[in-house]
Amino acid sequence: MIHTLSISDLTVSRGERLLFQGLDLRIQAGEAVVLTGANGAGKTSLLRAIAGLLRPDAGEVAFHDGDGNPLDERLARGRETHFLGHQDGLKTSRTARQELGFQCDWLGHVQCGLDDAVEAFGLAPLLDLEVRRLSAGQRRRLAMGRLVGSPRALWLLDEPMAPLDARWRAVFADQMRRHLDADGLILAAVHDPLPLPARTLDLGGLT
Amino acid sequence: MSRPVDAEPRPPGLRGATRVLLERELDLAWGGGGGPLLACGFFACLTAVLPLAVGGDPRTLSPVAGGIAWLALALASLLSLERLFERDLEDGALDLLALGHLPLESVVLIKALAQWIAVGLPLALTAPVAALALGLPPALIPLTALSALIGGAGFAFTGTLGAALALGAKRGGLLIAVVVLPLFIPPVVFGAGALERAASGQSPGPALAFLTAYVLFAGVIAAFAGAAAVRNAQG
Amino acid sequence: MFGLSNPQRFMAFTGPLTPVLWAVAAVLLAVGTWLSFTVPADYQQGDTVRIMFVHVPAAVWGLGAYSALGVSSFFALVFRHALADAAARAAALPGAAFTALALFTGSLWGQPMWGTWWVWDARLTSVLVLFLFYLGYMALRASIDDEQKGARAAAVLGLVGLINLPIVKFSVDWWNTLHQPASFLTPGSSGLDTVYLPPFLTMLAAYGILFAALWLTAIRTEIRRRRVLTLRARQALEA
Amino acid sequence: MLDLDMTPYAAFVWPAWGVSALVLAALVARAVIASRRWKRELERLEADAPSKAVDAPRPQAAQSAVGQPESPQVARSAIGPQK
Numbered sequence: 001m002i003h004t005l006s007i008s009d010l011t012v013s014r015g016e017r018l019l020f021q022g023l024d025l026r027i028q029a030g031e032a033v034v035l036t037g038a039n040g041a042g043k044t045s046l047l048r049a050i051a052g053l054l055r056p057d058a059g060e061v062a063f064h065d066g067d068g069n070p071l072d073e074r075l076a077r078g079r080e081t082h083f084l085g086h087q088d089g090l091k092t093s094r095t096a097r098q099e100l101g102f103q104c105d106w107l108g109h110v111q112c113g114l115d116d117a118v119e120a121f122g123l124a125p126l127l128d129l130e131v132r133r134l135s136a137g138q139r140r141r142l143a144m145g146r147l148v149g150s151p152r153a154l155w156l157l158d159e160p161m162a163p164l165d166a167r168w169r170a171v172f173a174d175q176m177r178r179h180l181d182a183d184g185l186i187l188a189a190v191h192d193p194l195p196l197p198a199r200t201l202d203l204g205g206l207t
Numbered sequence: 208m209s210r211p212v213d214a215e216p217r218p219p220g221l222r223g224a225t226r227v228l229l230e231r232e233l234d235l236a237w238g239g240g241g242g243p244l245l246a247c248g249f250f251a252c253l254t255a256v257l258p259l260a261v262g263g264d265p266r267t268l269s270p271v272a273g274g275i276a277w278l279a280l281a282l283a284s285l286l287s288l289e290r291l292f293e294r295d296l297e298d299g300a301l302d303l304l305a306l307g308h309l310p311l312e313s314v315v316l317i318k319a320l321a322q323w324i325a326v327g328l329p330l331a332l333t334a335p336v337a338a339l340a341l342g343l344p345p346a347l348i349p350l351t352a353l354s355a356l357i358g359g360a361g362f363a364f365t366g367t368l369g370a371a372l373a374l375g376a377k378r379g380g381l382l383i384a385v386v387v388l389p390l391f392i393p394p395v396v397f398g399a400g401a402l403e404r405a406a407s408g409q410s411p412g413p414a415l416a417f418l419t420a421y422v423l424f425a426g427v428i429a430a431f432a433g434a435a436a437v438r439n440a441q442g
Numbered sequence: 443m444f445g446l447s448n449p450q451r452f453m454a455f456t457g458p459l460t461p462v463l464w465a466v467a468a469v470l471l472a473v474g475t476w477l478s479f480t481v482p483a484d485y486q487q488g489d490t491v492r493i494m495f496v497h498v499p500a501a502v503w504g505l506g507a508y509s510a511l512g513v514s515s516f517f518a519l520v521f522r523h524a525l526a527d528a529a530a531r532a533a534a535l536p537g538a539a540f541t542a543l544a545l546f547t548g549s550l551w552g553q554p555m556w557g558t559w560w561v562w563d564a565r566l567t568s569v570l571v572l573f574l575f576y577l578g579y580m581a582l583r584a585s586i587d588d589e590q591k592g593a594r595a596a597a598v599l600g601l602v603g604l605i606n607l608p609i610v611k612f613s614v615d616w617w618n619t620l621h622q623p624a625s626f627l628t629p630g631s632s633g634l635d636t637v638y639l640p641p642f643l644t645m646l647a648a649y650g651i652l653f654a655a656l657w658l659t660a661i662r663t664e665i666r667r668r669r670v671l672t673l674r675a676r677q678a679l680e681a
Numbered sequence: 682m683l684d685l686d687m688t689p690y691a692a693f694v695w696p697a698w699g700v701s702a703l704v705l706a707a708l709v710a711r712a713v714i715a716s717r718r719w720k721r722e723l724e725r726l727e728a729d730a731p732s733k734a735v736d737a738p739r740p741q742a743a744q745s746a747v748g749q750p751e752s753p754q755v756a757r758s759a760i761g762p763q764k
Contacts, residue, residue: 015590016675053302054442078308087299093238098231105227106307368602372595376585385581386599389574390606393613400617417616421609428605432598435519439594471705475698479684489690496701539708547697554693652705659712666719673726 002080002153003029003066005050005185010059012045019045020203023059029066029153029183032176034194037203043189044085046203047156050187051083063154081154082107088143092132096123099131100145108150117149120175121168136163148175155179157188169195224308225317232321242287243329250283250330254337269342273351273402276338280355280398281391283330284362288387289380291318291370292437301441315433316426319367327359343402350405354398357418361394364425371433374440393421449525449665456658463655470648477641484635493551495641499649501544501569507537507653508572511579512604515597524668525661527593530600531583532660536653538576544569564618568611575603 004026011021019042027033035043048054050061052073063076071080090099100123104114118124121141126134134142140163147155155176161169173195176186180196188194236242257275258268268275295301304314334355335348343351369387373379401414474495484491511533517526548566549559560566582599586592 015588016672017679048302048442051302051306053305055438074310077306078310081306083302083306085299085302087302089295089298089300089303091235091294091298091300094234098234102227102231103303106224106231106303372582372599373585374595375588375591376582376595377587378585382581382585386578389571389578389610390602392571392610396613396617417613421613424609428602432602436595436598439591439598442591483684489684489686489688489694492694493697496697500701535711536708539704543701543704546700550693550697554690652709656708656712659716663712663716663719666716666723670719670722670726673723677726677729 001029001065001183002063002071002076002185003183004064004068005154005187006062006064007050008060008062010046010049010061011057012042012049012054013057014042014045021058025201027185027187029185030180032180032186032188032194032196032198034198034200035187035189035203036191036200041203043203044158047083047085047158047187047189051081051156052077053083076154080152081156082147082150082152083156083158084143084147084160085158088139090131090139090142093130095128095130096134096142097127100127100142100149103143103146104149107146107152113149113151117145117147120148121145121171137165137168140164141168144172144175147179151182153184155184155186155188157186159189159191161190161192225313228304228307228309228314228317229321232318233325236287236321236325242290243325246283246286246326247329247333249286250279250333250337253279253282254340258341265342269344272338272341272343273347273406274399275341276334276343276351276355277358277395277399277402279337280330280334280358281362281388281395284326284359284366284391285380285384285387287326288322288366288370288383289373291322291367292374292440293370293379296374296440301437305437305441311434311437312430315367315371315437316430319363319426319429319433322367323360323363327356327363331355331359338402344406347402347405350411351402354401354411354415354418357415357422358394358398361418361422361425362391364422364429365390365394368425368429368433368436371436371440374436390425394418394425397421452525453662453665456662460655460658460662463651463658467648467652467655470644470651474641474644474648477644481637481641484638487555490551490554491638493547494638495645497544497547497551498642499646500540500547502646503649503653504537504541504544504569504572506650507533507540507657508575508607509604510657511537511600512607515600515604518597519594519601525665527597528661528664528668529657530597531593532657532664534576534580534583536656536660538573538580540649540653541569541573541576545573562618564615567614567618571610571614572607575607579603 006027007023007025010023010025012019012023019040023046025033035046037043045054049056052061061073063071063073063080065071089103094102100117101114104117118127121144123142123145126138126142131139131142140160144160161172164172176194177196180186186198188198254275257279261267292301295304305311307314309317331352335351338351339345339348366383366387369383369390370379372386373382376382397414397418401411401418404414405411478492478495481492483489511530514526514530514533517523518530545566548569552561552566553559579596579599583592583596586595
């Protein structure tokens with residue numbers, strides 16, 4: 001299991017534009033880090049670079065287990081990392097049940113915790129609806145289902161709570177707390193502060 | 208120096224993940240607008256228009272029946288390729304696929320496999336009917352179906368690669384055709400050649416062997432090049 | 443590992459080389475043209491033999507340019523080097539033009555020899571396929587808005603094309619054995635009279651050097667263009 | 682001897698050579714024009730931006746340019762019309 005995520009000397013640019021360089025960050029099990037910065041400062045790109053979806057210009061992203069042994073990058077990402085981006089990755093033509101089931105099975109383990117996910121985010125009434133009938137907030141809750149349904153140590157979250165109302169924000173905060181208690185790691189890009197103790201990494205950026 | 212993530216949270220295993228993705232891809236192919244029906248309909252339309260264009264004389268038609276069937280097959284295989292990766296890129300599902308237990312190369316292969324089952328298989332069943340209608344000797348029907356089935360896999364692999372390359376392009380559908388059709392030449396040559404040889408009393412064996420070899424080769428190329436193209440589009 | 447992979451060093455090294463290449467190409471073209479029209483006409487093909495001196499070099503270097511494109515694509519993919527990508531991009535247009543010329547002159551050669559403008563023989567068909575590969579490459583490159591992504595996608599295609607070209611060639615040859623009545627007089631294959639070697643080889647070299655000059659110039663232009671884009675982006679940032 | 686009498690194949694030989702010459706000339710012209718154009722554009726930009734940083738790695742250049750006192754001038758010249 002991932003115990004430490006360490007980023008050293010990371011440089012990322014998009015096209016001709018340099019987003020940040022020489023970035024260092026270390027997150028340990030049970031720890032949450034909040035990523036702040038202006039729009040376009042590179043929050044999303046940093047998360048994508050950690051998830052291996054974007055190739056950094058320089059620097060290194062490394063994963064270590066509790067004994068300090070390095071983990072294979074591909075396996076750490078393919079088995080231990082959740083990435084929840086702006087887009088929910090849901091197919092509008094399929095039902096919520098099909099989509100949640102696929103996401104949990106694809107990312108998850110032998111026993112997909114579908115019921116836990118349904119219970120955590122109040123998805124039961126949505127399950128038989130096609131995704132196209134769901135509101136933005138409902139879709140986000142459905143996408144969050146995979147965080148609970150297929151447990152993975154590292155959560156990379158990009159504005160996770162943006163479409164949620166106050167009630168579900170509280171529910172999600174609770175889930176994050178549980179994840180940290182279970183020695184999970186969270187790195188979240190947010191505009192509003194997270195409702196739990198977290199370090200802040202400010203990417204700054206032009207205003 | 209690096210060791211695998213420890214084994215306690217068991218992944219679903221290769222077969223499990225493959226099945227999960229394959230089921231989803233097939234569901235999307237069949238569900239989303241009836242891609243296979245569309246391809247078969249297109250195939251049938253081409254077959255019907257052709258005699259009207261060149262004249263219905265069996266003496267003109269029947270020598271080229273096999274070739275026409277193969278051309279129509281290649282064109283029909285191009286349909287529905289455009290949405291293969293594009294929709295997953297648009298809605299973010301491609302990120303999800305990249306973070307699964309399987310490497311992206313396998314994801315590309317599974318998608319190609321789904322394309323083959325969803326589109327290639329129905330087309331392989333339609334091909335003998337179309338070839339018959341064009342005047343192909345009935346004795347060649349099993350060979351037509353078999354070669355269309357093998358060739359369909361080649362079209363699926365190559366087409367999947369084209370779809371991955373065209374990610375992020377304007378008018379992807381047209382672009383895929385221009386990129387992929389030159390790569391369709393070997394399967395069309397070997398597939399139609401098998402029919403032609405059989406029609407002239409020779410053994411279609413070598414042609415089928417070449418066809419199969421090309422399909423295997425295309426699978427390997429499509430996996431690696433397709434994965435590289437997908438990663439490029441994601442980053 | 444490549445001394446020239448640094449754009450600065452590349453510019454410095456190729457700066458004096460390019461004018462030399464242009465000059466050599468011009469001289470060779472002039473000499474080759476002179477030789478081409480001073481050799482006696484072929485007893486069989488008559489004056490049409492002179493078409494060969496522009497047809498075969500165009501075909502050879504059309505293929506050569508695609509190899510350059512494919513190999514550059516490989517280096518662009520593996521080493522992610524901007525210079526290799528510039529080289530792949532720069533080879534596409536001259537290569538496509540050479541290939542188109544080979545098709546056009548081949549057709550003009552075929553008409554008096556075969557009595558038809560186009561023959562589906564293996565060689566002509568292969569050149570046609572090569573041209574289609576160029577079309578696909580340029581279309582892909584042009585239709586992806588993000589220049590970096592378009593470049594990498596095109597590089598993948600260039601490499602795939604390079605690997606596939608021999609296979610397509612093989613399939614076309616195989617197909618040809620199936621259909622070719624083999625009664626044509628195939629230009630070029632009937633054993634070239636040694637009297638035609640000087641003009642032929644001169645033109646072959648001339649086309650090669652010309653391609654090298656075009657290619658290098660285009661790479662240099664591409665490097666400059668990218669620098670300009672970078673500078674403009676920087677200024678936009680300041681404004 | 683220079684032999685320019687192509688009968689009976691003049692209709693084939695001359696177009697082949699003529700079109701080849703035209704296409705090659707067009708290729709050369711295009712290459713040279715593009716080369717000149719970007720060369721001039723680059724020289725203009727490098728003269729405009731007094732930054733010593735043209736050859737330095739991108740990031741520093743961008744940052745140092747932002748903070749420089751003379752950046753208003755740079756900005757103006759960037760906006761200024763330039764054909």
